[in-house]
Amino acid sequence: MIKDDHPVSLLEVRGLIKSFGSARALQGVTLDVRPGEVHCVLGQNGAGKSTLIKTLSGAHQPDEGDILWNGDKVTIDHPIAALELGIATMYQELDVVEGLSIAENIFLGHELDKGGVLQRREANKRTRALMDRLGHPQLSPTREVGTLSPANQQIVSMARALSHDIKLMIMDEPSAVLDTEEVDNLFRVVEELTKEGIAVIYISHRLEEIERIGDRITVLKDGKSVASSIAVSDTPTRELISLMTGRDVENVFPPAPGVPDDAPVVLEVKDLALGSHFSDVSLSIRAGEVVGIAGLVGSGRSEIMETIAGHRKATAGTVSVKGTKLRPGSVRDAVDAEMGLAPEERKSQGLILDEPIYRNATLASFARFARGPLLNEAAERDATAEQMRALELRPAEPNRITRTLSGGNQQKIMLARWLIHGTEVLLLDEPTRGVDVGARVEIYTLIRKLAAAGTAILVVSSEIDEVLGLADRVLVLADGRVLDEKPTSEIDEHGVLDLVMKGSAA
Numbered sequence: 490m491i492k493d494d495h496p497v498s499l500l501e502v503r504g505l506i507k508s509f510g511s512a513r514a515l516q517g518v519t520l521d522v523r524p525g526e527v528h529c530v531l532g533q534n535g536a537g538k539s540t541l542i543k544t545l546s547g548a549h550q551p552d553e554g555d556i557l558w559n560g561d562k563v564t565i566d567h568p569i570a571a572l573e574l575g576i577a578t579m580y581q582e583l584d585v586v587e588g589l590s591i592a593e594n595i596f597l598g599h600e601l602d603k604g605g606v607l608q609r610r611e612a613n614k615r616t617r618a619l620m621d622r623l624g625h626p627q628l629s630p631t632r633e634v635g636t637l638s639p640a641n642q643q644i645v646s647m648a649r650a651l652s653h654d655i656k657l658m659i660m661d662e663p664s665a666v667l668d669t670e671e672v673d674n675l676f677r678v679v680e681e682l683t684k685e686g687i688a689v690i691y692i693s694h695r696l697e698e699i700e701r702i703g704d705r706i707t708v709l710k711d712g713k714s715v716a717s718s719i720a721v722s723d724t725p726t727r728e729l730i731s732l733m734t735g736r737d738v739e740n741v742f743p744p745a746p747g748v749p750d751d752a753p754v755v756l757e758v759k760d761l762a763l764g765s766h767f768s769d770v771s772l773s774i775r776a777g778e779v780v781g782i783a784g785l786v787g788s789g790r791s792e793i794m795e796t797i798a799g800h801r802k803a804t805a806g807t808v809s810v811k812g813t814k815l816r817p818g819s820v821r822d823a824v825d826a827e828m829g830l831a832p833e834e835r836k837s838q839g840l841i842l843d844e845p846i847y848r849n850a851t852l853a854s855f856a857r858f859a860r861g862p863l864l865n866e867a868a869e870r871d872a873t874a875e876q877m878r879a880l881e882l883r884p885a886e887p888n889r890i891t892r893t894l895s896g897g898n899q900q901k902i903m904l905a906r907w908l909i910h911g912t913e914v915l916l917l918d919e920p921t922r923g924v925d926v927g928a929r930v931e932i933y934t935l936i937r938k939l940a941a942a943g944t945a946i947l948v949v950s951s952e953i954d955e956v957l958g959l960a961d962r963v964l965v966l967a968d969g970r971v972l973d974e975k976p977t978s979e980i981d982e983h984g985v986l987d988l989v990m991k992g993s994a995a
């Protein structure tokens with residue numbers, strides 16, 4: 490063996506090509522996966538991610554290219570061939586069989602299946618062990634799979650993969666059907682697998698997930714790997730967005746034109762405190778300025794936003810909009826001062842998902858659409874449709890139920906609410922969480938548009954690169970205190986991280 494600083498690859502893919510008739514799904518994909526790593530495959534819809542993993546799991550045959558397993562060329566011509574190598578796959582389209590029990594889904598066609606007769610006691614026993622391992626002991630082996638939520642069906646699919654002796658687990662967009670807590674559970678399982686030396690190929694288009702659990706990334710665009718097996722820690726968000734969308738890195742974030750010194754201060758926060766959450770937070774934002782807050786999760790960022798907007802009652806300090814002080818804890822005052830908050834948990838706090846889009850878009854503007862004791866719904870719908878067209882939210886169908894929109898489009902509806910209402914101050918908490926990459930760039934543009942119209946904007950994001958790209962100035966926060974404040978042109982991601990780490994160690 491030659492001396493090598495890198496561990497040997499478990500899986501190597503070289504120059505993979507696959508067409509479906511005239512559709513060229515893969516046009517040259519290269520990557521390598523090491524034991525025990527989380528290798529993320531990123532790419533926009535249609536980039537070829539699912540096709541790639543289907544060629545690795547034996548569901549598709551590549552037209553050209555090589556697959557090497559522990560250094561040896563292999564042909565994976567059937568799902569069983571993949572399993573025999575030690576490759577298990579959780580498909581994007583959940584492939585559980587409704588009408589069968591959890592144990593049957595896991596062990597039919599498996600070694601416990603003796604010619605169609607399942608060794609039930611053993612299967613149930615092993616199913617219980619798998620459910621424990623996956624953090625779902627409440628799922629009984631005899632439960633019928635059709636009665637489970639998509640998230641729990643996914644657990645069954647994962648259990649089936651783990652019932653084999655595997656070296657590589659492939660997960661195709663597993664988080665698409667999961668809520669935050671379920672994603673945490675999934676990541677815990679992924680961590681355990683990698684500790685046992687099992688490699689995971691994790692497919693997603695959510696950058697925040699990749700930054701949380703990924704070791705290396707391969708980015709696909711139009712069927713090609715435009716970046717192959719690069720380290721997550723060396724790759725800034727804007728570079729990933731640029732790779733995925735094909736935009737220049739410089740154009741991922743719209744240019745900040747700069748704020749004239751004589752632009753009026755719109756939002757002034759002085760010595761604001763909220764019990765043990767944060768204290769001594771002071772900031773001022775001029776018309777047209779975007780200020781970002783960077784800091785670790787739990788450093789009090791969301792609480793600051795909520796306190797400024799009156800959703801929480803400050804224990805000290807003041808908030809003023811255009812010189813008028815707001816009463817602490819008064820949402821009414823904040824709304825009257827034309828301050829809008831787009832909260833982090835859009836789904837639970839911001840949007841009423843089962844209502845039509847127009848209801849959400851006009852929620853802050855009841856007075857404008859009131860007609861006596863009723864609402865002028867036609868006017869609400871017209872105003873909403875106009876904004877939807879402006880935000881390139883197609884089809885501009887205001888009657889559609891909000892739940893049916895993608896995360897990015899739900900965020901646009903949130904922003905439309907403040908465009909319709911008119912807003913002096915906009916507080917954006919994690920504006921791109923769960924948003925597809927393409928839609929992210931549109932949301933960045935929209936935020937800059939709102940600023941150009943004179944709105945003072947405060948934005949919180951756990952992606953430092955996003956804060957730096959979007960904002961004119963950044964406040965660095967640790968342990969509920971502002972550590973420093975700098976124009977974004979004078980600090981980079983490492984500078985912010987250094988401050989955060991020093992601050993939270995102090």
Ligand SMILES: Nc1ncnc2c1ncn2[C@@H]1O[C@H](COP(=O)(O)OP(=O)(O)O)[C@@H](O)[C@H]1O
Binds near residue numbers: 513514532533534535
């Ligand atoms: N079975 C198929 N028949 C025809 N075209 C397909 C098939 N599977 C995928 N494609 C096409 O290949 C491209 C890549 O698709 P896919 O691998 O599903 O992308 P992703 O998972 O990244 O969204 C798309 O243009 C898709 O329409």
Ligand SMILES: [Mg+2]
Binds near residue numbers: 538540581661
């Ligand atoms: Mg896919």
